Amino acid sequence: MIKAKRNTGLVFFPAYDWAISPTHPEREERLLYTQDQVMEEGLLDVDGIVEYKVRPASYEDIRRVHFCVPDEEAVTTQSHLIAAGGCLVAADAVLKGEVESAFALVRPPGHHAMRVVHGNRGFCNINIEAVMIEYLRERYGVNRVAVVDTDCHHGDGTQDIYWHDPETLFISIHQDGRTLYPGSGFPDESGGPNAQGATVNIPLPPRTGEEGFLFTLNELVMPLLERFKPDMVINSAGQDNHFNDPITNMNFSAGGYATLNAILKPDIAVLEGGYAVESALPYVNVGIIMAMAGIDTSNVKEPNYDMDYRPQPPDTTRYIEKLVKELQGLFLEDKLKRTAYRAGEIIERRRDIFYDTDMISERQHENIRICGECAGAFSIDSSSSRRRRIFAVHIPRKACSACSAVGRAWFDSAARSGSFDHLFLQDRSAGTYERI
Amino acid sequence: MILGLDVGGTQTDAVLLEGGKVVRTTKTPTGDDLLETLGTAIEKTLESVDPPAITRMSFSTTLATNAIVQDRLEDTGMIVTAGPGMRPEWWEVGPSYHVVRGCLDHQGFEALSLDRQAVSQAASSISGLGISTVGVVGKFSVRNPVHELQIAGMTKDRFSHIALGHRVSGLLNFPRRINTTYLNAALYRTHRGFVDALNQTLDAACLRAPRYLLKPDGGTIELNRSCDNPAHAAQSGPAASVIGALALEKCSGTTVILDVGGTTTDMAVVVEGMPFLETLGIRLGPYRTLIRSLLTHSVGIGGDSEVRHGQNGDLRIGPLRIGRPCAFGGPRPTPTDAMICLGLLNAGDKGLSFKAMESLGAPLGLGVKEVSGLVLEKMADMIALSAGAFIHELNSRPVYTIHEVLHRESIEPSSCVVIGGPALQVAPYLQKAFGIPCRVPAHFEAANAIGAAVARVTAEVTLQADTHRGTAIIPELGMEKKIDGRFNVESAVSMAMEALRSFACEGNGEESNEVSVSERHVFHMIRGYSRTGQNIRVKMCVTPGIIREWRRL
Numbered sequence: 005m006i007k008a009k010r011n012t013g014l015v016f017f018p019a020y021d022w023a024i025s026p027t028h029p030e031r032e033e034r035l036l037y038t039q040d041q042v043m044e045e046g047l048l049d050v051d052g053i054v055e056y057k058v059r060p061a062s063y064e065d066i067r068r069v070h071f072c073v074p075d076e077e078a079v080t081t082q083s084h085l086i087a088a089g090g091c092l093v094a095a096d097a098v099l100k101g102e103v104e105s106a107f108a109l110v111r112p113p114g115h116h117a118m119r120v121v122h123g124n125r126g127f128c129n130i131n132i133e134a135v136m137i138e139y140l141r142e143r144y145g146v147n148r149v150a151v152v153d154t155d156c157h158h159g160d161g162t163q164d165i166y167w168h169d170p171e172t173l174f175i176s177i178h179q180d181g182r183t184l185y186p187g188s189g190f191p192d193e194s195g196g197p198n199a200q201g202a203t204v205n206i207p208l209p210p211r212t213g214e215e216g217f218l219f220t221l222n223e224l225v226m227p228l229l230e231r232f233k234p235d236m237v238i239n240s241a242g243q244d245n246h247f248n249d250p251i252t253n254m255n256f257s258a259g260g261y262a263t264l265n266a267i268l269k270p271d272i273a274v275l276e277g278g279y280a281v282e283s284a285l286p287y288v289n290v291g292i293i294m295a296m297a298g299i300d301t302s303n304v305k306e307p308n309y310d311m312d313y314r315p316q317p318p319d320t321t322r323y324i325e326k327l328v329k330e331l332q333g334l335f336l337e338d339k340l341k342r343t344a345y346r347a348g349e350i351i352e353r354r355r356d357i358f359y360d361t362d363m364i365s366e367r368q369h370e371n372i373r374i375c376g377e378c379a380g381a382f383s384i385d386s387s388s389s390r391r392r393r394i395f396a397v398h399i400p401r402k403a404c405s406a407c408s409a410v411g412r413a414w415f416d417s418a419a420r421s422g423s424f425d426h427l428f429l430q431d432r433s434a435g436t437y438e439r440i
Numbered sequence: 441m442i443l444g445l446d447v448g449g450t451q452t453d454a455v456l457l458e459g460g461k462v463v464r465t466t467k468t469p470t471g472d473d474l475l476e477t478l479g480t481a482i483e484k485t486l487e488s489v490d491p492p493a494i495t496r497m498s499f500s501t502t503l504a505t506n507a508i509v510q511d512r513l514e515d516t517g518m519i520v521t522a523g524p525g526m527r528p529e530w531w532e533v534g535p536s537y538h539v540v541r542g543c544l545d546h547q548g549f550e551a552l553s554l555d556r557q558a559v560s561q562a563a564s565s566i567s568g569l570g571i572s573t574v575g576v577v578g579k580f581s582v583r584n585p586v587h588e589l590q591i592a593g594m595t596k597d598r599f600s601h602i603a604l605g606h607r608v609s610g611l612l613n614f615p616r617r618i619n620t621t622y623l624n625a626a627l628y629r630t631h632r633g634f635v636d637a638l639n640q641t642l643d644a645a646c647l648r649a650p651r652y653l654l655k656p657d658g659g660t661i662e663l664n665r666s667c668d669n670p671a672h673a674a675q676s677g678p679a680a681s682v683i684g685a686l687a688l689e690k691c692s693g694t695t696v697i698l699d700v701g702g703t704t705t706d707m708a709v710v711v712e713g714m715p716f717l718e719t720l721g722i723r724l725g726p727y728r729t730l731i732r733s734l735l736t737h738s739v740g741i742g743g744d745s746e747v748r749h750g751q752n753g754d755l756r757i758g759p760l761r762i763g764r765p766c767a768f769g770g771p772r773p774t775p776t777d778a779m780i781c782l783g784l785l786n787a788g789d790k791g792l793s794f795k796a797m798e799s800l801g802a803p804l805g806l807g808v809k810e811v812s813g814l815v816l817e818k819m820a821d822m823i824a825l826s827a828g829a830f831i832h833e834l835n836s837r838p839v840y841t842i843h844e845v846l847h848r849e850s851i852e853p854s855s856c857v858v859i860g861g862p863a864l865q866v867a868p869y870l871q872k873a874f875g876i877p878c879r880v881p882a883h884f885e886a887a888n889a890i891g892a893a894v895a896r897v898t899a900e901v902t903l904q905a906d907t908h909r910g911t912a913i914i915p916e917l918g919m920e921k922k923i924d925g926r927f928n929v930e931s932a933v934s935m936a937m938e939a940l941r942s943f944a945c946e947g948n949g950e951e952s953n954e955v956s957v958s959e960r961h962v963f964h965m966i967r968g969y970s971r972t973g974q975n976i977r978v979k980m981c982v983t984p985g986i987i988r989e990w991r992r993l
């Protein structure tokens with residue numbers, strides 16, 4: 005009888021009755037073969053691996069994170085609510101102490117969903133990790149959280165949501181944005197004015213293999229976590245860095261993912277992308293589950309590994325070593341150039357966001373109040389090509405009285421102006437959420 | 441007339457049924473020799489019955505269970521192929537376990553061909569130990585049995601019996617497939633011997649009616665056919681009671697069936713007459729298997745459980761049975777003594793029960809009647825609490841589709857059916873503890889034997905078709921067929937239906953309307969952005985239930 009060294013919860017929700025469209029990669033059988041492999045391995049019989057039943061998340065859970073335009077109902081389906089709810093079940097299992105760690109194997113994914121949601125971006129509508137993190141904070145009083153996003157695509161949604169939060173360290177390891185969707189995630193994207201250095205982007209070159217990922221993990225990610233001292237570590241466990249993945253160009257493997265997890269030891273892992281549904285996902289997921297449970301993963305290997313795995317080329321190794329050294333300098337040796345702002349000052353940011361799946365263009369105008377006492381209130385004036393203009397105010401979790409007052413004043417004056425279709429107030433410190 | 445027998449640990453119950461009525465019930469002590477016990481019980485039950493009047497005979501035995509528990513399994517070799525994932529050495533079982541190279545992936549494609557030389561070596565080393573029975577198991581062999589068949593073909597001359605993994609179940613679970621195949625192989629000769637001897641005994645008594653064995657899923661299998669998978673007839677006792685309760689009492693809505701025994705109370709949940717099944721299979725001794733089984737839950741409280749004082753001045757009941765009740769000279773007070781003191785039961789030496797209850801009540805400042813009432817209340821409360829946990833577990837079973845998340849209703853029992861020895865005495869207390877009606881059916885004390893008698897033949901088939909690979913396979917029946925691109929889910933359903941009928945038919949058209957499709961999925965297989973084929977999965981079964989002859993009542 006095999007026994008888990010660490011008790012591990014599994015939340016499995018393959019949504020066998022949901023797809024974005026019939027031939028879209030995010031379709032019914034995405035986790036079918038993963039489930040087959042997990043069942044055949046007998047993982048659920050392992051003493052210490054516990055499977056949990058999903059439940060849907062509520063709109064309230066989503067309102068802690070998102071501004072959904074025009075409302076939650078319009079931009080989510082039951083499948084999104086259940087995927088997010090699956091993460092909440094994983095969170096409950098860990099925080100109630102029933103298991104040491106948990107893995108939410110749910111779909112659809114979420115890490116491209118930003119704070120404002122006009123529709124689907126990169127197969128994502130709702131940021132399921134962020135919904136979970138804010139639930140952890142609300143329900144269990146968790147404070148400092150680190151998210152390590154190991155999906156091949158830059159986790160631009162999670163980055164956006166935590167851009168201004170100094171108590172959430174967001175680390176994304178991904179294929180260089182010059183060669184892959186969404187085209188962002190460069191080292192100079194390092195957090196908003198009140199959270200400088202709390203966002204760390206590690207763009208790896210195409211063909212990065214096992215050694216490159218593990219080198220980056222050991223030399224950069226682990227020391228960053230050591231320094232940040234999070235209460236919890238979340239892994240956005242995308243699996244599209246795999247050498248068999250059809251839509252990316254990386255060379256990672258199931259064994260590599262397993263080792264990564266054994267080192268990272270996330271409290272909660274959440275499945276993100278990964279579309280080699282037959283040739284990678286079954287092995288990667290089995291590897292992750294076994295690694296989380298502390299079971300020997302040396303026999304976890306794709307059947308075509310010996311034939312098709314390409315070791316990392318030497319020039320790629322050199323590139324990665326140089327990149328990691330630079331990032332060590334910036335984030336571990338405090339060489340990051342921090343701009344000094346005056347407390348009370350309002351900093352503006354304007355940007356355009358594209359929703360590839362739903363073909364929506366969004367234009368945002370953001371204002372954030374510089375604050376030394378809290379994460380700072382901010383407002384977003386957002387208009388989409390669907391001709392909707394909204395105004396949204398976020399008051400942070402531990403808002404100071406000045407930021408609360410400023411946020412409320414912004415909301416009131418925007419309401420009086422009459423120039424918006426909808427107004428949103430997300431007051432995390434008071435726990436109130438308004439929508440007009 | 442129908443003859444039903446349930447061999448229990450200490451006692452063998454038998455019934456004779458006719459036209460929906462119980463004609464006779466008998467009890468025979470279970471001896472060391474199973475066949476002898478059966479012979480005695482049959483003789484006793486059929487006294488002055490004309491043998492040709494018997495139209496069906498069905499048995500629930502402890503043969504396999506005892507062999508496992510008493511470690512009387514035949515030495516059996518195992519030849520296993522695995523591939524990546526959990527290490528196959530972790531599942532080692534039996535005295536000569538060999539892993540040979542060869543790998544099939546989750547869709548049944550051969551990723552690594554079989555190492556024939558290693559198979560020969562394994563076979564030599566097994567037969568070198570004088571072992572003549574082997575189990576052959578491959579990872580994902582239910583998707584494609586090719587390696588198992590190759591190994592069997594290569595080694596059939598060296599062994600007298602070979603059990604194949606893909607024949608045990610259509611479910612995916614490699615370690616359980618290994619265990620189940622091992623048990624099927626290791627039980628084969630004992631089981632075959634028993635079946636042959638039973639056939640002889642019955643023939644000699646001129647009892648020629650169809651013969652069945654009860655399985656833990658609450659269904660029966662034709663006696664001779666049971667030799668294909670001997671482990672599948674193990675531990676059918678709890679199923680006998682559940683099916684018996686279903687036969688005796690109309691279970692509409694959600695019903696908890698409580699079988700109150702001497703040491704334990706066994707429970708099962710039935711929704712609209714359909715009992716819940718284990719997700720994967722029963723556990724036999726240390727072996728987790730793929731043997732389909734009713735989901736039952738056992739709590740260590742029965743009529744003979746020990747009653748003692750807890751640390752906080754409360755009463756504790758069970759989970760131990762120290763001996764017989766005081767009324768029968770036992771050492772410790774039991775719920776049975778409480779029943780005697782309350783005048784609910786007339787048995788044994790009342791004086792002894794009285795004395796035991798008196799000393800139990802004294803430290804609590806309670807009289808005999810009061811403390812006896814308290815014992816039965818406490819017993820019922822504990823059973824209800826345990827049932828609550830069991831039902832909570834049922835409601836926590838994972839689901840994998842949006843439809844199920846949103847529409848699956850949670851289980852809430854609306855009544856209980858109580859069977860077993862002390863059923864009449866404890867039912868009123870259980871009714872109070874559960875807060876729902878608790879009924880005790882007529883013949884409650886013979887429910888197990890009645891269940892064995894009237895359980896219908898059950899079977900399950902799992903069909904997986906892959907139009908890209910061009911194959912449809914039903915592993916349990918060893919069926920593999922070539923299919924073309926026109927094969928669709930309807931073709932799959934009718935193929936599975938036909939296979940199931942030919943297997944599970946009792947020869948009187950019995951099952952035709954009792955087949956249920958438990959899974960029906962079509963997945964489009966896509967390479968890049970275009971469809972290359974369909975992956976069709978159909979699971980169909982004859983669900984546990986009662987033969988029509990009895991229901992006609």
Ligand SMILES: [Zn+2]
Pocket residue numbers: 155156157242244276277278
């Ligand atoms: Zn991705």
Ligand SMILES: [Zn+2]
Pocket residue numbers: 375376377378379380381403404405406407408
């Ligand atoms: Zn502030």
